[in-house]
Amino acid sequence: MAKNYIFIGAPGAGKGTMAELMIAAYKPVHVSTGDLLRAEIKAGSTLGTEAKSFMDAGKLVPDEVVAGMVAAKLDTAAVREQGFLLDGYPRTVRQAELLDEALTQRSLKLDAVVLLEVSRDLILKRLTARRLCRGCPAIYNVLFNRPKVEGRCDTCGGELYQRSDDTTETALNRLSVYAAQTSPLIARYEKQGVLVKVDAEGPKAENFVNLRHALNLK
Ligand code: ADP
Ligand code: ZN
Numbered sequence: 001m002a003k004n005y006i007f008i009g010a011p012g013a014g015k016g017t018m019a020e021l022m023i024a025a026y027k028p029v030h031v032s033t034g035d036l037l038r039a040e041i042k043a044g045s046t047l048g049t050e051a052k053s054f055m056d057a058g059k060l061v062p063d064e065v066v067a068g069m070v071a072a073k074l075d076t077a078a079v080r081e082q083g084f085l086l087d088g089y090p091r092t093v094r095q096a097e098l099l100d101e102a103l104t105q106r107s108l109k110l111d112a113v114v115l116l117e118v119s120r121d122l123i124l125k126r127l128t129a130r131r132l133c134r135g136c137p138a139i140y141n142v143l144f145n146r147p148k149v150e151g152r153c154d155t156c157g158g159e160l161y162q163r164s165d166d167t168t169e170t171a172l173n174r175l176s177v178y179a180a181q182t183s184p185l186i187a188r189y190e191k192q193g194v195l196v197k198v199d200a201e202g203p204k205a206e207n208f209v210n211l212r213h214a215l216n217l218k
Pocket of ligand 1: 010011012015033034035037054055056058059060061062063066087088089090091095165174
């Protein structure tokens with residue numbers, strides 16, 4: 001049966017990296033609000049232009065905007081067949097309420113909310129050392145997960161770049177936004193009995209083993 005998951009964790013906790021591995025192994029539909037917003041920016045849409053100013057300041061994009069993008073994704077046939085992996089959504093109590101409604105309306109159920117746990121020091125290091133590929137979804141880190149050839153993707157040879165919101169200043173803002181607005185969701189999902197905590201301090205292969213064990217995946 002298709003499983004439905006949410007990944008939460010501070011920026012830099014490794015949600016995107018773990019999502020990439022989950023997708024390769026189990027094929028859930030990846031719904032990353034960060035990626036959806038960056039795609040809107042790239043396409044030059046009105047939504048993208050509006051979102052960019054929030055993102056570059058390390059602030060959250062308004063709840064209704066992201067909720068609308070997520071709802072559209074939940075309506076696809078692929079979600080019913082393969083399940084979903086929500087990455088970076090919900091991030092506020094309001095978004096969690098909107099998601100509950102959206103799931104109820106569609107008779108979809110959450111199997112687990114995964115909390116990726118990483119210390120603050122490690123998060124700051126990871127964020128400012130993160131590099132993304134222009135050609136594919138691969139994620140690198142110049143400290144912990146270096147590409148074989150500097151500036152080039154191992155998988156597709158694409159050019160690597162740093163996200164405009166991965167500077168120290170914006171990373172600090174994103175961390176305080178997480179503490180204030182997103183961390184209250186942990187207690188909410190704990191109460192619902194769906195929270196699964198995963199140690200995500202190690203190298204990515206090790207974290208993925210922890211994750212699979214926590215979710216009872218083969
Ligand atoms: P990270 O988890 O490393 O912060 P994301 O790619 O998930 O990276 O998000 C980047 C930015 O996109 C956030 O700082 C925020 O501005 C915006 N964003 C992403 N998801 C949401 C969301 N659920 N609600 C509001 N803003 C969001
Ligand atoms: Zn690549």
